[in-house]
Amino acid sequence: MDKIINQDMIKIARESRGLSQKELAELVSVSxxxxxxxxSGLLGVSEDLLKKLSEKLDYPESFFSFDDxxxxxxxxxxxxxxHRKRQNLANQVIDQIHAQINIRRMHLIRLLxxxxxxxxLFRPLDIDDHDGKVExxxxxxxxxxxxxxxxxxxxxxxxxxxxxxxxxxxFGTKKVDAISQWIPGLPPLFFTNTNAPGDRLxxxxxxxxGHIIMHRLSTPNMEEEADKFAGEFLIPRHEISSSLxxxxxxxxxxxxxxxxxxxxxxxxxxxxxxxxxxxxxxYLWMQMGKAGYRMSEPPELDIHRERPTLLQELISTYRNxxxxxLSDMSKLLxxxxxxxxxxxxxxxxxxxxxxxx
Numbered sequence: 001m002d003k004i005i006n007q008d009m010i011k012i013a014r015e016s017r018g019l020s021q022k023e024l025a026e027l028v029s030v031s032x033x034x035x036x037x038x039x040s041g042l043l044g045v046s047e048d049l050l051k052k053l054s055e056k057l058d059y060p061e062s063f064f065s066f067d068d069x070x071x072x073x074x075x076x077x078x079x080x081x082x083h084r085k086r087q088n089l090a091n092q093v094i095d096q097i098h099a100q101i102n103i104r105r106m107h108l109i110r111l112l113x114x115x116x117x118x119x120x121l122f123r124p125l126d127i128d129d130h131d132g133k134v135e136x137x138x139x140x141x142x143x144x145x146x147x148x149x150x151x152x153x154x155x156x157x158x159x160x161x162x163x164x165x166x167x168x169x170x171f172g173t174k175k176v177d178a179i180s181q182w183i184p185g186l187p188p189l190f191f192t193n194t195n196a197p198g199d200r201l202x203x204x205x206x207x208x209x210g211h212i213i214m215h216r217l218s219t220p221n222m223e224e225e226a227d228k229f230a231g232e233f234l235i236p237r238h239e240i241s242s243s244l245x246x247x248x249x250x251x252x253x254x255x256x257x258x259x260x261x262x263x264x265x266x267x268x269x270x271x272x273x274x275x276x277x278x279x280x281x282x283y284l285w286m287q288m289g290k291a292g293y294r295m296s297e298p299p300e301l302d303i304h305r306e307r308p309t310l311l312q313e314l315i316s317t318y319r320n321x322x323x324x325x326l327s328d329m330s331k332l333l334x335x336x337x338x339x340x341x342x343x344x345x346x347x348x349x350x351x352x353x354x355x356x357x
Contacts, residue, residue, distance in 0.1 A: 198303035206230035
């Protein structure tokens with residue numbers, strides 16, 4: 001007798017483990033055609049096959065009955081996933097990352113059923129309403145979040161204080177720095193690469209924040225706009241301008257610890273503010289290459305990596321206030337217990353959350 005399942009969850013489970021249809025078919029001893037038809041909704045799944053899928057994909061059987069909406073990564077519409085990435089990625093890697101993010105989003109939906117985030121300071125701002133002036137939008141957000149002048153001391157904390165959720169995530173590649181998504185019924189979500197250095201993490205987060213605030217739909221210039229937003233949000237024009245006169249590598253190195261962004265970002269900002277000519281920019285960029293700074297800036301200038309706390313506060317609330325056991329968490333999230341421990345267990349102070357009454 002066939003079990004009632006959501007075929008989309010089989011595809012999500014398979015992709016999250018980095019498997020092709022052929023590879024999964026071999027693991028469970030069926031034809032690739034059968035897996036394809038199951039994922040397409042043309043065939044059901046027997047009890048025996050479901051047990052095999054559960055075992056080989058390492059998800060409890062209940063996981064395959066989740067009826068959550070699956071969000072893709074198209075170029076338009078609510079729920080779009082934004083990326084800050086360095087190079088093109090293989091489709092299988094992209095599919096794996098997005099499958100894992102869909103699963104994490106499902107977890108957050110469940111975790112937020114009994115707990116709510118206190119603050120909600122995120123407001124979409126249309127670029128057209130600001131005459132295309134991205135920097136005005138960045139300044140607007142800083143002001144609405146009551147951020148003081150100077151560097152953003154801790155961008156991750158600022159986003160969480162405003163009501164966003166930042167999730168550290170092992171993308172399995174260094175080619176993706178961050179991914180963000182804002183869908184109805186959830187706070188804005190920011191997934192950051194656990195392998196990204198602190199300075200790049202901050203700029204990537206600010207870049208994704210620009211997407212979340214400005215881009216409900218995809219636009220041709222959205223990446224440039226997000227970079228411009230990040231530059232003004234982290235390095236405000238009126239505060240950095242005089243410091244970028246007569247730019248040298250040493251000056252960039254001196255400014256980095258204060259503003260907590262890379263030398264490369266500061267050089268880009270100097271160019272954006274017309275503090276260097278195109279020729280000067282190219283020369284300084286070449287000098288950074290010769291010094292090896294494009295791949296790795298001086299280690300003595302490393303920026304401390306910011307760590308999010310809100311997700312662990314959620315988990316801690318379920319464990320310590322709602323008295324959820326490991327088994328309960330496994331049932332709630334649709335993960336086997338060993339993966340619950342690996343992915344979520346840890347303790348943080350609880351300051352952002354209130355229980356839903």
